[in-house]
Amino acid sequence: MSDQVYTLRIQRNTRRDDGTMDTKWDEFQVKATPLTPVLNLLEDVKGNQDGSLTFRQSCRSAICGSCAMRIGGKTRLACKTQIGEVVDENNTVQITAQQNSPVIKDLAVDITKFFSKVHQIKPFLQEGSESAEEVDDTAFDQVNHVTQCIMCACCYSDCTMAEVSDEFVGPAALAKAFRFISDPREGKKSDRLKVLSNDHGIWSCARCTMCVAVCPKDVKPMEAIVKLRTRAMDAGNMDNYGAKHAQAFHGDITSSGSLNEALILNRTLGVVGALGEMGAALHLAKKGKIPSPFPHKIENLDEVQAIYNELEKNPLDVETKAENAVPE
Amino acid sequence: MYSHDLIIVGAGLAGMRAAVEAVKAGVNVAVISKVHPLRSHSCAAQGGINAAINPKDSWESHAYDTVKGSDFIGDEDAIELMCKEAGNAVLEMDRMGTPFSRLEDGLIAQRPFGAASFDRTCYAADRTGQVLLHTLWEQLVKAGVQVYEECQILKISEVDGQVAGVVAYDIKKGEVFGIQAKVTLLCTGGYGRVFLTSTNATASTGDGMALAYRAGATLADMEFVQFHPTGLRYSGILVTEGARGEGGYLINDEGDRFMTKYAPNKLELASRDVVARAEQTEILEGRGRDGAIFLDLRHLGAKKINERLPQVRQLARDLEGVDPVYTPIPVRPTAHYSMGGIRTDKYGATILPGLWAAGESACVSVHGANRLGGNSLLDTIVFGYIAGRELGDKLGGMDMPTLPESEVQGVKDQISELMDRPDKGVRPASIRERLGEAMNSYVSVFRHPDNIQKASDLIPTLRQDLTTMHLDDKSKVFNVDLLRALEMQNLVDLAETIIAGAMNRTESRGAHSRVDFPDRDDENWRKHTITKWDNDAQTTAFSYEAVRTVGKDAYKPAVRSY
Ligand SMILES: Cc1cc2nc3c(=O)[nH]c(=O)nc-3n(C[C@H](O)[C@H](O)[C@H](O)COP(=O)(O)OP(=O)(O)OC[C@H]3O[C@@H](n4cnc5c(N)ncnc54)[C@H](O)[C@@H]3O)c2cc1C
Numbered sequence: 027m028s029d030q031v032y033t034l035r036i037q038r039n040t041r042r043d044d045g046t047m048d049t050k051w052d053e054f055q056v057k058a059t060p061l062t063p064v065l066n067l068l069e070d071v072k073g074n075q076d077g078s079l080t081f082r083q084s085c086r087s088a089i090c091g092s093c094a095m096r097i098g099g100k101t102r103l104a105c106k107t108q109i110g111e112v113v114d115e116n117n118t119v120q121i122t123a124q125q126n127s128p129v130i131k132d133l134a135v136d137i138t139k140f141f142s143k144v145h146q147i148k149p150f151l152q153e154g155s156e157s158a159e160e161v162d163d164t165a166f167d168q169v170n171h172v173t174q175c176i177m178c179a180c181c182y183s184d185c186t187m188a189e190v191s192d193e194f195v196g197p198a199a200l201a202k203a204f205r206f207i208s209d210p211r212e213g214k215k216s217d218r219l220k221v222l223s224n225d226h227g228i229w230s231c232a233r234c235t236m237c238v239a240v241c242p243k244d245v246k247p248m249e250a251i252v253k254l255r256t257r258a259m260d261a262g263n264m265d266n267y268g269a270k271h272a273q274a275f276h277g278d279i280t281s282s283g284s285l286n287e288a289l290i291l292n293r294t295l296g297v298v299g300a301l302g303e304m305g306a307a308l309h310l311a312k313k314g315k316i317p318s319p320f321p322h323k324i325e326n327l328d329e330v331q332a333i334y335n336e337l338e339k340n341p342l343d344v345e346t347k348a349e350n351a352v353p354e
Numbered sequence: 355m356y357s358h359d360l361i362i363v364g365a366g367l368a369g370m371r372a373a374v375e376a377v378k379a380g381v382n383v384a385v386i387s388k389v390h391p392l393r394s395h396s397c398a399a400q401g402g403i404n405a406a407i408n409p410k411d412s413w414e415s416h417a418y419d420t421v422k423g424s425d426f427i428g429d430e431d432a433i434e435l436m437c438k439e440a441g442n443a444v445l446e447m448d449r450m451g452t453p454f455s456r457l458e459d460g461l462i463a464q465r466p467f468g469a470a471s472f473d474r475t476c477y478a479a480d481r482t483g484q485v486l487l488h489t490l491w492e493q494l495v496k497a498g499v500q501v502y503e504e505c506q507i508l509k510i511s512e513v514d515g516q517v518a519g520v521v522a523y524d525i526k527k528g529e530v531f532g533i534q535a536k537v538t539l540l541c542t543g544g545y546g547r548v549f550l551t552s553t554n555a556t557a558s559t560g561d562g563m564a565l566a567y568r569a570g571a572t573l574a575d576m577e578f579v580q581f582h583p584t585g586l587r588y589s590g591i592l593v594t595e596g597a598r599g600e601g602g603y604l605i606n607d608e609g610d611r612f613m614t615k616y617a618p619n620k621l622e623l624a625s626r627d628v629v630a631r632a633e634q635t636e637i638l639e640g641r642g643r644d645g646a647i648f649l650d651l652r653h654l655g656a657k658k659i660n661e662r663l664p665q666v667r668q669l670a671r672d673l674e675g676v677d678p679v680y681t682p683i684p685v686r687p688t689a690h691y692s693m694g695g696i697r698t699d700k701y702g703a704t705i706l707p708g709l710w711a712a713g714e715s716a717c718v719s720v721h722g723a724n725r726l727g728g729n730s731l732l733d734t735i736v737f738g739y740i741a742g743r744e745l746g747d748k749l750g751g752m753d754m755p756t757l758p759e760s761e762v763q764g765v766k767d768q769i770s771e772l773m774d775r776p777d778k779g780v781r782p783a784s785i786r787e788r789l790g791e792a793m794n795s796y797v798s799v800f801r802h803p804d805n806i807q808k809a810s811d812l813i814p815t816l817r818q819d820l821t822t823m824h825l826d827d828k829s830k831v832f833n834v835d836l837l838r839a840l841e842m843q844n845l846v847d848l849a850e851t852i853i854a855g856a857m858n859r860t861e862s863r864g865a866h867s868r869v870d871f872p873d874r875d876d877e878n879w880r881k882h883t884i885t886k887w888d889n890d891a892q893t894t895a896f897s898y899e900a901v902r903t904v905g906k907d908a909y910k911p912a913v914r915s916y
C-alpha cells in the first residue's frame with residue numbers, strides 16, 4: 027500500500043510550577059500507509075521531529091497496556107490503532123491524553139488513581155471457606171474471559187460514571203472483581219459481593235456500554251458488572267439502592283407494563299437520596315451521555331420493555347464465556 | 355536515601371517471583387521498576403511454560419532436551435535444578451491463581467513446542483506470560499511489597515568491591531535518589547532493542563546487564579542471540595511458536611513446505627536456531643517475498659485458530675493486514691532472546707558481593723547457545739524463586755553497606771551535563787537506528803567475519819555521538835527523551851560485547867552461526883565466553899570458563915539433528 031501524508035494534531039500538556047496545566051496543540055505531518063499503527067507515527071515524530079513529545083508505550087503489541095490515549099475522540103491503544111481507521115476526510119486525527127486521570131505531561135497521565143481502584147477490590151485470590159477443592163475444564167470459562175484485561179484503562183477513561191464520580195470503582199476494577207468471584211478457587215465470594223454492593227460499586231454503573239465499546243481486549247466490563255449485580259442479589263445483598271431499584275424496575279414492568287419514572291427514584295433512594303442523585307443525572311444529560319441501550323429520549327417505554335423482556339429471555343451470561351483456552 | 359535489605363530491580367516474572375518468596379522470610383524487600391509491573395515485558399510471552407507434570411514425562415527427559423537444545427554449552431547443574439523444580443514452580447503459580455488452560459479432567463493443558471520430546475508446554479491460550487505476570491502482581495499486592503513504580507535505575511553502586519545499592523531516577527518527579535541495600539537483585543530482562551527489529555518491548559534495553567558490567571560484574575555468552583523464526587515481517591512482533599505447535603506450516607513464496615528439507619523429522623518444530631537458519635536460507639536464495647517467508651495456518655480452520663490462537667489472529671490483522679484464517683502470515687527470523695547475560699552461579703549470585711541476577715538478564719546458564727521455547731518463562735519463575743529463597747535465608751546475617759551521597763551526585767551531574775548540551779549533536783533515536791541497522795544486517799542469523807567487522811567499526815563513531823547527542827526535552831517530569839539517551843549508552847556497551855564475542859568464537863554453535871566456521875568445535879569452544887569491562891583500557895576484556903557438567907553420559911556432546 028502506498029504512503030500518504032497524515033496530520034497528527036496532538037495536545038501538548040505541560041504542568042506549570044503553580045500546578046496548573048499549560049495546554050497547546052501541535053500538528054505534525056507524517057508519511058505512512060493506512061495500516062500503520064498510530065504508535066509508530068508517534069515514535070516517528072519523537073525520533074525525527076520533536077524528541078520532547080511524551081507518551082507511554084512498551085510492548086507495541088496490545089498486551090502491556092501502556093499506550094492508551096484518546097485518538098479521534100475515543101480512548102484506544104495507539105499500538106493497535108491503524109491510522110487509516112481514525113483520520114477524518116483531511117487525513118487528520120486528533121490525539122489527547124486519557125480522561126478521568128490527571129495528566130502529567132502531553133499524553134502521559136498519572137496512573138495511580140486508576141490503579142488505586144484496582145487495589146481497592148483486593149486484586150488477589152483469597153483463602154476462605156468458599157473455595158472449591160477441584161476445578162474442571164469448564165471452571166475457568168468465565169474467568170478466562172475477564173483475565174484478558176491488560177489494565178490499560180481505556181474503559182476507565184471513557185466511562186460515563188467515572189467522569190462524574192471520582193469514587194466510582196470503575197469498569198476494569200469491577201471486571202477484575204468478577205474474575206475472582208467467578209473463580210472456583212476463591213474463598214471469600216460472599217464478602218466480595220457484599221462490599222461491591224456498597225456505594226460506588228456495582229450499582230453505580232450507568233450501563234452506558236462505553237467500556238464494552240472501547241475495550242481493546244474484548245473484556246466487556248459492563249457484562250461482568252451486570253453479572254455481579256445478579257450474583258449479589260442472589261446472595262441476598264438487597265439492602266442497597268441499586269438492588270432496590272432493580273426490584274422496583276422489575277415490579278413496574280411486570281405489573282403495569284411501563285415504568286413509573288417519577289416514583290422509581292423515590293422508591294430506590296428515598297426522597298433525600300433522590301434529590302442527591304439529581305446532580306449526577308443532570309450532569310450526564312448535559313454531556314449527552316446516557317447512550318444505548320436506552321434511547322436519548324426515554325419516551326418509547328415499549329421499547330424499553332422489549333429490551334427488558336429480551337434480556338429476561340436471554341440473560342447476558344452466555345455471551346461472556348471465553349471462546350478460547352479450552353482445548354478440545 | 356532509602357534503605358532495604360533487598361532491592362529487586364525489575365518487576366517482570368523473575369523480579370516479582372523473587373519478591374514474593376523473599377518477603378515470606380520476613381526480610382525488608384522492595385521492588386523498583388521503570389514501568390508499572392503489569393507493563394513488564396513478560397506479559398508478551400504467548401506460548402507457554404515447560405514442566406514435566408505429566409506422569410508419562412520426566413524431568414530427566416526435559417533436562418536432556420534442554421542440554422541438547424543448548425548445543426551442549428548450558429551448565430548441566432543449573433539445567434537439572436531448573437527441570438526438577440519445574441513441576442512445583444508451575445503448580446505453585448496455579449495455586450496462586452493463574453488460570454491455565456485445562457484438560458477435561460482438570461489437569462493443566464500442555465502443548466507441543468520446538469525440540470521437546472514430550473508435549474510439556476503448559477499454557478493459558480496464547481497469553482501465558484500475561485496471566486502469569488498478573489498472578490504474580492496480585493501476590494505482590496497481597497504481600498504489600500513496596501514498589502518504586504516508574505523509577506529507572508541509572509547506576510549500580512560499587513564501593514570497595516561490594517555493591518551498596520542503586521541510584522535511580524523517578525520518572526514522574528524527575529528526582530534522582532539512592533537506595534542502599536544489602537543485596538541488589540537484577541531482574542531487568544533482555545536487550546532486544548540492540549537490534550532494529552526485535553520481538554521485544556521498547557523497555558528491553560538491557561539496562562541491568564550493562565550497568566552490572568560497568569560496575570564490575572561479568573557477562574557470559576553475549577554472542578548467543580536467539581532469532582525467533584516467526585516475527586511479523588514489518589514490526590517484528592512475535593507470532594508464538596505455539597502456532598506451529600498447533601500444526602502451522604512454514605511455506606516459501608512457491609508454496610513449498612521447506613522444512614521437509616532442513617529437518618525431516620521435527621519439521622517446523624525443530625529447534626529455533628535450525629528453523630531460523632532454514633528460513634534465512636530460503637530468503638537469501640530468493641524463495642521469499644519482501645524479505646519474508648510465510649506461516650500458513652489456513653488448514654487449522656477458523657474454530658481452532660479462534661480457540662487456541664486468538665491473539666495471533668488479532669495481531670496479524672492489526673499489524674500485517676492479513677487474516678490467517680484465509681491468508682498465510684508473512685514472517686521472518688527476528689531478534690528475540692538473549693541467552694547471554696550477567697554471569698551467576700546456579701542460585702543467582704554474581705562475582706560481585708551484594709549483586710545477584712535472575713531471569714533473562716542473567717546467564718545461569720540454562721539456555722547455552724540456544725534456548726528452547728517455553729524454557730524462559732520457566733527460568734524466570736524457578737530462578738526468581740530460588741534467588742528469593744536463598745536471599746531470604748542469607749540476608750539476616752549480612753551487614754548494610756553505606757551508599758555514599760557522592761554516587762547520587764555523580765548521576766545528577768551526568769544528567770545535568772546531558773541536559774545542558776547545545777542542540778548540535780544528533781538525537782538519541784539516530785544512534786539507535788544506526789546501531790540497530792548494523793546489528794540486524796551484520797550480526798544476525800548468519801555471521802560473516804567481514805560483516806561483523808563492519809559492525810565493530812561503527813562502535814567508535816557511535817561512542818563519539820553519545821558524547822555529543824542532544825535532547826529536545828529539557829523538562830523535569832516524565833522526560834522519556836532523557837531516559838532513552840541514557841539507555842543508548844547501555845545498548846552500545848552491550849552491542850560491543852555481542853560483536854566481539856561473535857568475532858572471537860570461530861565455530862558455529864546454536865544461535866551463533868559463522869559462515870566461515872560452519873561446524874561446532876567442541877575441542878576448542880565448548881566453553882563460556884566471559885566479558886568484563888576494563889575500565890583502564892575503556893574496552894571489553896575476554897576470558898573463558900568451562901561448562902559446568904555433572905558427568906552423565908547422556909549429556910555428552912553429540913550431533914544435533916531434529
Ligand atoms: C514476544 C515474546 C514472547 C515470548 N514468549 C515466551 C514463551 O512463550 N515462553 C517462554 O518461556 N518465554 C517466552 N519469551 C521470553 C520470556 O517472556 C522472557 O524472557 C521473560 O519474560 C523475561 O522475564 P524477566 O522477568 O527476566 O524480565 P522482563 O519481564 O522483561 O522484566 C524486566 C523488568 O525490569 C525492569 N527494568 C528494566 N530496566 C530497568 C531499569 N533500568 N530500572 C528499573 N527497572 C528496570 C522493567 O521495568 C521490567 O519490570 C517471550 C519473549 C517475547 C519477547
Ligand code: SF4
Nearest residue numbers: 175176178179181241
Ligand atoms: S477492561 Fe478492557 S479497557 Fe478496561 S482496562 Fe481491561 S483491557 Fe483495558
Ligand code: SF4
Nearest residue numbers: 185231232234235237
Ligand atoms: S457501562 Fe458502567 S462501567 Fe461501563 S462505561 Fe458505562 S458507566 Fe462505566
Ligand code: FES
Nearest residue numbers: 084086091093105
Ligand atoms: S504499547 Fe503495549 S499496549 Fe500498546
